[in-house]
Amino acid sequence: MTHQTFSSSPNRRTALAASVAAALTLITAPSWAQSTWPTKPVRIVVPFAAGGTTDILARAVAPELSKAFGQQFIVDNRAGAGGNVGAEIVARAPNDGYTLLMGTVGTHGINRALYPKLPFDPIKDFAPITLVAAVPNVMEMNADKAKSLNIHNVQDFIKYAKANPGKLNMASSGSGTSIHLAGELFKSMTGTFMAHIPYKGSGPALLDMVGGNADVMFDNLPSSMAQIKAGKLTALAVTSAQRSPALPDIPTVAEVGGPSLKGYEASSWFGLLAPAGTSPEIVNRIQQEVAKALGTPAMKEKMLAQGAIPSGNSPADFTKLIASEHVKWAKVVKDSGAKVD
Numbered sequence: 367m368t369h370q371t372f373s374s375s376p377n378r379r380t381a382l383a384a385s386v387a388a389a390l391t392l393i394t395a396p397s398w399a400q401s402t403w404p405t406k407p408v409r410i411v412v413p414f415a416a417g418g419t420t421d422i423l424a425r426a427v428a429p430e431l432s433k434a435f436g437q438q439f440i441v442d443n444r445a446g447a448g449g450n451v452g453a454e455i456v457a458r459a460p461n462d463g464y465t466l467l468m469g470t471v472g473t474h475g476i477n478r479a480l481y482p483k484l485p486f487d488p489i490k491d492f493a494p495i496t497l498v499a500a501v502p503n504v505m506e507m508n509a510d511k512a513k514s515l516n517i518h519n520v521q522d523f524i525k526y527a528k529a530n531p532g533k534l535n536m537a538s539s540g541s542g543t544s545i546h547l548a549g550e551l552f553k554s555m556t557g558t559f560m561a562h563i564p565y566k567g568s569g570p571a572l573l574d575m576v577g578g579n580a581d582v583m584f585d586n587l588p589s590s591m592a593q594i595k596a597g598k599l600t601a602l603a604v605t606s607a608q609r610s611p612a613l614p615d616i617p618t619v620a621e622v623g624g625p626s627l628k629g630y631e632a633s634s635w636f637g638l639l640a641p642a643g644t645s646p647e648i649v650n651r652i653q654q655e656v657a658k659a660l661g662t663p664a665m666k667e668k669m670l671a672q673g674a675i676p677s678g679n680s681p682a683d684f685t686k687l688i689a690s691e692h693v694k695w696a697k698v699v700k701d702s703g704a705k706v707d
Contacts, residue, residue: 413452417569475691587673
């Protein structure tokens with residue numbers, strides 16, 4: 367009886383090893399790709415012009431993420447339609463972690479109630495990463511205009527606005543933003559009228575405020591802080607439920623607005639989001655690094671001095687906040703009768 371023996375030649379063994387290695391590579395590729403992310407620059411889309419609070423916060427966080435991940439995090443301003451232009455860009459981007467959004471209460475809390483045909487779904491099209499900061503808005507006037515009209519507080523403002531309907535105009539960072547809605551809510555509760563002038567962000571609006579071409583604005587506090595401290599803008603009140611530690615001497619609107627403004631509150635928030643379907647590993651890694659950066663004494667001090675309250679909460683908590691804000695702002699839009707103009 368003849369016995370056959372089978373032995374592998376060196377070439378066959380090499381080929382077999384290569385096949386096994388290739389198979390293992392295919393099996394482990396997704397997790398390897400995620401763990402080595404990022405391998406190229408990451409874009410943070412800011413859906414408003416440079417100079418506003420959304421832009422300020424994105425530019426505060428971007429260098430911290432660049433240091434943490436060893437790749438550049440680049441801020442890309444894409445203004446228009448109350449933040450909808452930039453938000454849609456991110457909603458339609460690949461969910462590979464290389465395109466993020468600095469979303470706002472406008473893009474993810476207000477706009478769905480305000481725009482009849484929103485080009486994205488703020489819930490389904492995004493993966494929330496973390497709330498970066500919450501801020502009060504500040505009701506402010508051009509300092510020279512306030513002085514010339516003898517307006518020193520909210521009651522003075524209401525009295526003048528009622529006696530002179532339409533003589534004051536109201537700047538905002540865009541139709542449907544929290545800045546716009548804060549003003550519309552004020553108008554509806556006090557029975558006053560100011561013509562609304564929407565801009566493509568707080569930066570351009572503030573230029574006209576300081577230049578005397580716009581009279582009143584309910585701006586996010588961080589973007590207006592420097593002009594308030596310089597005396598070019600007069601802060602009449604903050605729109606939050608409590609006074610801001612950054613401007614402790616400035617009252618809240620509800621505090622000094624009289625019976626018609628009881629319960630008035632219109633604060634803002636800003637947070638990072640990715641396109642829906644982005645790897646949870648990438649989302650969690652970004653959240654952890656943002657939370658770490660916001661937790662440093664230097665960053666905390668810088669943000670609080672500007673009027674922003676840093677967060678860095680979990681993706682789950684940020685998701686819950688967005689859901690609750692839809693309910694709140696839908697009511698504000700309905701009650702104020704605010705419209706996109």
